[in-house]
Amino acid sequence: MQQKVLMKGNEAIAEAAIRxxxxxxxxxxxxPQTEVAAYMAKRMPKIGGVFLQAESxxxxxxxxxxxxxxxxxxxxxxxxxxxxxxxxxxxxxxxxDLPALIVNVQRGGPGLGGIQPSQSDYFLATRGPGxxxxxxxxxxxxxxxxxxxxxxxxxxLAEQYxxxxxxxxxGTMGQMxxxxxxxxxxxxxxxxxPWATTGTGLRRKHNVITSLYLNPAExxxxxxxxxxxxxxxxxxxxxxxSFMMEDAEVCVVSYGITARISRNAIVEAxxxxxxxxxxxxxxxxxxxxQPLLAAAGQVKGFVCVELNMGQMKQDVELAVRxxxxxxxxxxxxxxxxxxxEVLQHIRTMAEGGERK
Amino acid sequence: xxxxxxxxSLTDAVLHYCPGCTHGIVHRLVAECxxxxxxxxxxxxxxxxxxxxxxxDYFTCDMxxxxxxxxxxxxxxxxxxxPDHVVFTYQGDGDLASIGLCETVSAAARGENITIIFxxxxxxxxxxxxxxxxxxxxQVTQTSPYGRDVKTQxxxxxxxxxxxxxxxxxxxxxxxxxxVKNVRQAKKSILKAFRNQVxxxxxxxxxxxxxxxxxxxMTPQKALEWIDEKMIPYYPLGVYRDKEV
Numbered sequence: 001m002q003q004k005v006l007m008k009g010n011e012a013i014a015e016a017a018i019r020x021x022x023x024x025x026x027x028x029x030x031x032p033q034t035e036v037a038a039y040m041a042k043r044m045p046k047i048g049g050v051f052l053q054a055e056s057x058x059x060x061x062x063x064x065x066x067x068x069x070x071x072x073x074x075x076x077x078x079x080x081x082x083x084x085x086x087x088x089x090x091x092x093x094x095x096x097d098l099p100a101l102i103v104n105v106q107r108g109g110p111g112l113g114g115i116q117p118s119q120s121d122y123f124l125a126t127r128g129p130g131x132x133x134x135x136x137x138x139x140x141x142x143x144x145x146x147x148x149x150x151x152x153x154x155x156x157l158a159e160q161y162x163x164x165x166x167x168x169x170x171g172t173m174g175q176m177x178x179x180x181x182x183x184x185x186x187x188x189x190x191x192x193x194p195w196a197t198t199g200t201g202l203r204r205k206h207n208v209i210t211s212l213y214l215n216p217a218e219x220x221x222x223x224x225x226x227x228x229x230x231x232x233x234x235x236x237x238x239x240x241x242s243f244m245m246e247d248a249e250v251c252v253v254s255y256g257i258t259a260r261i262s263r264n265a266i267v268e269a270x271x272x273x274x275x276x277x278x279x280x281x282x283x284x285x286x287x288x289x290q291p292l293l294a295a296a297g298q299v300k301g302f303v304c305v306e307l308n309m310g311q312m313k314q315d316v317e318l319a320v321r322x323x324x325x326x327x328x329x330x331x332x333x334x335x336x337x338x339x340x341e342v343l344q345h346i347r348t349m350a351e352g353g354e355r356k
Numbered sequence: 357x358x359x360x361x362x363x364x365s366l367t368d369a370v371l372h373y374c375p376g377c378t379h380g381i382v383h384r385l386v387a388e389c390x391x392x393x394x395x396x397x398x399x400x401x402x403x404x405x406x407x408x409x410x411x412x413d414y415f416t417c418d419m420x421x422x423x424x425x426x427x428x429x430x431x432x433x434x435x436x437x438x439p440d441h442v443v444f445t446y447q448g449d450g451d452l453a454s455i456g457l458c459e460t461v462s463a464a465a466r467g468e469n470i471t472i473i474f475x476x477x478x479x480x481x482x483x484x485x486x487x488x489x490x491x492x493x494x495q496v497t498q499t500s501p502y503g504r505d506v507k508t509q510x511x512x513x514x515x516x517x518x519x520x521x522x523x524x525x526x527x528x529x530x531x532x533x534x535x536v537k538n539v540r541q542a543k544k545s546i547l548k549a550f551r552n553q554v555x556x557x558x559x560x561x562x563x564x565x566x567x568x569x570x571x572x573x574m575t576p577q578k579a580l581e582w583i584d585e586k587m588i589p590y591y592p593l594g595v596y597r598d599k600e601v
Contacts, residue, residue, distance in 0.1 A: 024433070024436065024437060026433065050436045050437070052432070052436060054429065054462075055429075055458055055459065055461075055462035056458060058426065058429075058458075058459075059426070059429040059432075059458070059459050059462065060429075062422065062423060062426035062429035062430050062433070062459070063429050063430070063432050063433035063436070064433060065420075065422070065423075065426075065429075065430050065433060066402075066420070066429065066430040066431060066432060066433020066434040066435075066436075066437065067433040067434070067436065067437045068433075069420045069430070069433070069434060070400075070433075070434055070437040070438050072437050074433070074437075088423055089423065089426070092422075092423050096421075197400050197418035197419065197420055197434070198400075198418065198438060198441075199397055199398040199399065199400060199417070199418055199438070199441050200396070200397050200416070200417060200418055201397045201398070202396060202397040203397075206367075206412075206415070206416055206417055206418050206419060207418045207419075208412045208413075208418070208419045208420070208421070209419070209420040209421065210403075210412060210419075210420070210421035211421065212409060212410075212421050
């Protein structure tokens with residue numbers, strides 16, 4: 001049996017990244033993700049890795065860009081206001097087709113906001129965090145175990161599709177302690193990267209990492225090619241969990257910490273005889289549209305539970321083509337709904353009415 | 357006997373620079389230094405945003421295009437990943453001394469073992485001649501049409517002097533390329549800035565006072581004279597830090 005250890009979510013991300021072969025962490029302090037940097041600062045020097053505290057989030061993401069250009073696994077972590085600063089660099093990573101991992105342990109906004117948990121960067125993450133037409137892979141862990149597992153998967157898929165990936169966690173997930181089975185350790189940076197700038201060695205023509213294409217026809221071609229890759233990802237890579245959906249008449253849709261609260265509400269609703277289940281998106285981009293559309297034929301309506309003013313709700317409405325009502329149970333600013341609040345929304349939907 | 361030839365480290369691409377621009381001279385000097393040190397195969401260059409944005413087309417070594425001002429951060433990532441490689445950035449004054457000032461100072465303060473070639477022509481060239489952080493007091497540009505007014509637009513930043521307050525840098529020098537003698541001196545400084553890195557001596561930056569006849573509104577000849585008459589008095593040539601001395 002694999003060994004279970006008790007870890008904070010932020011630490012699980014850090015250890016999982018190391019086990020995924022990442023030896024370059026570049027970051028800048030911000031609450032509530034500081035444990036990722038602290039863990040890396042301790043571990044990296046012991047294993048021949050690089051920990052560097054950059055002068056800003058902007059510098060950190062550009063250092064990631066530098067490391068990624070050399071074909072090695074690189075990551076940075078931050079929280080909402082810091083992620084906003086990284087958006088420039090994320091756009092350049094996407095435009096240069098470079099893999100990298102960005103961890104966003106979200107806090108309430110906008111502006112300086114607060115330091116309590118939030119999911120208010122859903123749009124920022126899923127619509128392409130930065131200027132230009134692009135996507136990043138977005139993973140929304142709902143347990144410390146998933147913090148670890150999805151970190152490893154994010155690195156793999158980022159490399160496979162040559163694009164940035166984001167772990168979209170929140171302050172609760174980052175700070176929470178749970179038992180976790182850590183993924184197997186991989187050789188660092190094992191895969192061959194013929195595109196990387198590692199020096200020509202006088203053996204090949206120079207490699208160039210760039211997002212600049214002044215010829216509009218070429219820039220269009222590159223954008224279209226990138227979206228063909230995205231189409232493949234949308235087909236192959238959506239991840240979700242179905243919970244008690246077999247006979248459900250109401251479908252809760254929730255991710256991350258609110259999915260855990262919703263689960264408690266669903267168990268209580270079932271005890272009271274309400275047929276309710278949940279589809280929990282694990283990837284937010286690509287969004288798991290197919291199971292939601294399928295559920296639209298089965299349920300009376302959907303209840304989105306999230307820590308923002310209904311950002312994912314729009315994706316659910318699109319996914320179900322507005323065939324069924326989609327209700328929203330939200331708290332923002334660092335507040336978190338109680339299972340009772342979720343239960344009330346479930347009950348109202350079960351009784352056939354959208355909660356106003 | 358061959359007495360003059362194109363450096364191996366320059367590609368055959370035709371430079372896009374304006375007539376009289378000194379970027380071409382500095383590109384050549386950088387390429388000659390890479391050749392002389394025999395580091396072409398392990399050199400990685402970082403191009404800026406500005407007139408030299410397409411420098412990646414001109415050097416035969418591996419090249420990376422950075423976001424505006426971020427080249428020292430990108431170079432830091434590359435160098436930390438490949439410490440045995442030779443990593444250089446090539447940046448203009450808007451890129452290095454304005455939007456990227458934080459990245460410049462921080463890389464210097466950390467003593468990153470990289471080489472920075474800093475082109476100071478006192479103007480934003482690529483965007484058509486706006487005021488730069490290094491534009492001289494009274495200098496007329498598109499965004500200082502009545503001349504740079506130091507009361508509202510502040511004073512120029514002297515990068516070598518500013519960085520020389522830091523402990524870490526190994527080598528800081530200001531040169532120019534407006535005549536043969538100065539070109540030879542510039543070559544020596546650039547070579548030293550690269551050699552320092554090869555020998556692990558740390559952060560080296562060479563500031564090159566450069567001409568932008570197009571945006572200065574001068575003939576190439578007049579622009580070279582303007583460097584002597586106006587720029588050098590404000591930006592004295594010389595070595596501002598040399599840890600070997």
